[in-house]
Amino acid sequence: MCGIYACLGNSDATSKVLAGLKRIEYRGYDSWGIAICNDEIEIEKHVGKISAIEKLSLADSNNAIGHTRWATHGGVTQKNAHPHLAQNGSFALVQNGVLENYQELKKELQKDDYKFQTETDTEVIVALLEKECGKTIDLEKFSRTIKRLAGRNTILVLTKTGEVWVYRQGSPLIIGQGERGDFYFSSDLASMSLDAKKYRVIENQEIIHFDGKNLESFQSKDLTPKQIIFQIMDQQALEIDKGSFAHFMLKEIHEQEESFLKILSKSEELFPKIAEKIELSRNIYVVGAGSASYAAASIVFNLRANRKNVYHVPAYDSADFAAIFNEKDMAIVLSQSGETADTIEAIEQMKTKGVFIVSVVNMPSSTLMNMADIAYPLNVGAEIGVASSKALTGHMLFGMALADYLENKNFSFKKEVEKFSKQLGEWFGNEKIMNDIKKIAQLLSQKNDLYILGRGQLLASALEFALKIKEVSYIHAEGFSAGELKHGVIALIEKETPVICLVNKLTREDMISSAHEVKARGARVIGIATKNEDIFDDFIELPQAEKFANLSSIIVAQLLTYEIALIKNLDPDKPRNLAKSVTVK
Numbered sequence: 174m175c176g177i178y179a180c181l182g183n184s185d186a187t188s189k190v191l192a193g194l195k196r197i198e199y200r201g202y203d204s205w206g207i208a209i210c211n212d213e214i215e216i217e218k219h220v221g222k223i224s225a226i227e228k229l230s231l232a233d234s235n236n237a238i239g240h241t242r243w244a245t246h247g248g249v250t251q252k253n254a255h256p257h258l259a260q261n262g263s264f265a266l267v268q269n270g271v272l273e274n275y276q277e278l279k280k281e282l283q284k285d286d287y288k289f290q291t292e293t294d295t296e297v298i299v300a301l302l303e304k305e306c307g308k309t310i311d312l313e314k315f316s317r318t319i320k321r322l323a324g325r326n327t328i329l330v331l332t333k334t335g336e337v338w339v340y341r342q343g344s345p346l347i348i349g350q351g352e353r354g355d356f357y358f359s360s361d362l363a364s365m366s367l368d369a370k371k372y373r374v375i376e377n378q379e380i381i382h383f384d385g386k387n388l389e390s391f392q393s394k395d396l397t398p399k400q401i402i403f404q405i406m407d408q409q410a411l412e413i414d415k416g417s418f419a420h421f422m423l424k425e426i427h428e429q430e431e432s433f434l435k436i437l438s439k440s441e442e443l444f445p446k447i448a449e450k451i452e453l454s455r456n457i458y459v460v461g462a463g464s465a466s467y468a469a470a471s472i473v474f475n476l477r478a479n480r481k482n483v484y485h486v487p488a489y490d491s492a493d494f495a496a497i498f499n500e501k502d503m504a505i506v507l508s509q510s511g512e513t514a515d516t517i518e519a520i521e522q523m524k525t526k527g528v529f530i531v532s533v534v535n536m537p538s539s540t541l542m543n544m545a546d547i548a549y550p551l552n553v554g555a556e557i558g559v560a561s562s563k564a565l566t567g568h569m570l571f572g573m574a575l576a577d578y579l580e581n582k583n584f585s586f587k588k589e590v591e592k593f594s595k596q597l598g599e600w601f602g603n604e605k606i607m608n609d610i611k612k613i614a615q616l617l618s619q620k621n622d623l624y625i626l627g628r629g630q631l632l633a634s635a636l637e638f639a640l641k642i643k644e645v646s647y648i649h650a651e652g653f654s655a656g657e658l659k660h661g662v663i664a665l666i667e668k669e670t671p672v673i674c675l676v677n678k679l680t681r682e683d684m685i686s687s688a689h690e691v692k693a694r695g696a697r698v699i700g701i702a703t704k705n706e707d708i709f710d711d712f713i714e715l716p717q718a719e720k721f722a723n724l725s726s727i728i729v730a731q732l733l734t735y736e737i738a739l740i741k742n743l744d745p746d747k748p749r750n751l752a753k754s755v756t757v758k
């Protein structure tokens with residue numbers, strides 16, 4: 174949450190930061206701001222999305238820093254937007270994270286008569302740095318200040334003299350090297366690929382100093398210098414272009430036709446290693462948050478079918494499982510961004526107990542990828558739409574492929590995925606089916622509540638279906654097991670309540686009787702299956718690959734919610750109150 178972008182040593186720094194912030198806006202779009210330094214520090218900041226801005230009132234500068242905010246402490250106001258200026262005017266600061274001891278520090282600073290202007294925890298860091306350093310920051314004073322900050326905080330400070338001080342604790346920050354002796358800082362790798370061809374991930378507890386020309390690095394613990402060695406970026410993996418699609422979300426939905434095979438590109442190398450570990454482990458935990466947690470539930474379903482001792486651990490609830498973590502166990506951790514605070518904390522907890530970690534992460538060089546004993550790259554390409562689409566189905570497909578490998582010890586599953594991908598491509602091109610989806614989107618856009626029933630392998634799909642509808646089209650949707658119906662949920666059904674039934678071969682019989690039960694109470698039954706049934710009032714046909722109905726029914730959810738968002742005039746790429754990378758707890 175929140176994004177930082179900075180450009181140093183380039184005469185176009187101001188416009189480069191404006192463009193860079195637009196690329197990381199998905200990390201938070203409550204407000205944004207840029208600070209430059211031309212003898213004095215100047216700041217421009219606004220409430221709302223930066224994508225609408227064409228021109229800044231700021232002048233050009235060699236050094237500029239910027240921030241997009243997802244509000245945590247303090248409302249969405251211009252005053253609370255970053256960068257925050259020191260009261261003595263000597264520096265501007267941006268932060269990504271949460272200062273956990275901000276109340277205690279604030280009281281201490283207020284006793285010294287500091288008059289706070291905002292409600293943010295960030296201003297507390299500014300005040301502390303100003304108290305410690307006066308008008309000139311140096312390494313010792315900077316390190317004394319950051320040692321007092323509790324929680325996951327990454328800060329970047331631009332001084333009046335054109336120097337930059339950076340400290341990473343938790344929230345990610347990456348340095349990029351341009352081709353003209355210029356440097357960049359960004360919260361993610363993909364956003365920098367237009368400006369820099371080389372990069373280096375800043376490590377936790379590392380301090381970086383830019384003296385106006387060169388970069389130097391120090392370990393914050395004892396201030397020993399560290400080397401900065403840059404790596405070449407894989408530009409293709411980082412491409413963030415919408416192409417001919419109206420929105421990133423639509424593009425990323427369509428990319429699923431190709432992404433499933435890409436996910437398997439490392440399977441021959443890594444599945445045998447993961448399988449060996451699975452065979453030797455006592456318990457297996459599958460961990461993720463939000464959509465990645467539903468993918469975890471789906472993977473648990475697949476591995477349990479292989480008689481494995483496997484548990485679904487929602488990342489934010491991992492403390493409830495901590496008593497059973499043990500060095501004989503392993504975890505499979507799922508994340509698109511690799512930076513989700515809840516998930517990182519769960520993995521930190523597991524690592525202290527000696528649990529072996531396999532990560533399945535999309536963003537290269539991210540924290541969770543680096544924490545893993547085996548890092549399986551999800552490899553679906555940059556996902557920019559805030560609501561997860563191709564990464565979520567990618568994680569589910571990973572689980573299906575791994576379970577198949579455990580059962581058969583071969584890679585024949587690839588052939589089935591090839592066939593499914595082809596069918597999916599044809600399905601996207603089927604005008605009738607796409608029109609059916611649009612018609613049902615029209616119907617659902619008028620509703621306030623809807624329910625999605627799944628069973629077996631389609632239960633995780635029903636839960637994810639509901640999440641997609643809620644977060645992108647703002648309609649109250651609940652997914653649950655059809656088995657739950659008679660135990661209470663059926664009380665919610667009234668005349669014309671939409672009930673979406675996800676059906677596959679294995680669950681067909683039970684689902685059809687659930688459909689009858691809700692229909693008898695007046696529900697409008699929308700069937701999503703490979704075959705139409707008499708009981709359905711409306712029907713969306715899935716690609717004929719039965720085995721993959723769990724994935725294709727989610728693709729229907731993605732298209733439906735996208736269409737509903739358009740009907741309701743909402744931005745499907747940036748739903749309200751959300752941010753792509755949830756780096757705070």
Ligand code: F6R
Nearest residue numbers: 463464465508509510513560561
């Ligand atoms: C929902 C969504 C979120 C993420 C969750 C975890 O559409 O995108 O629920 O799935 O915040 O994010 P990652 O996968 O980056 O760990």
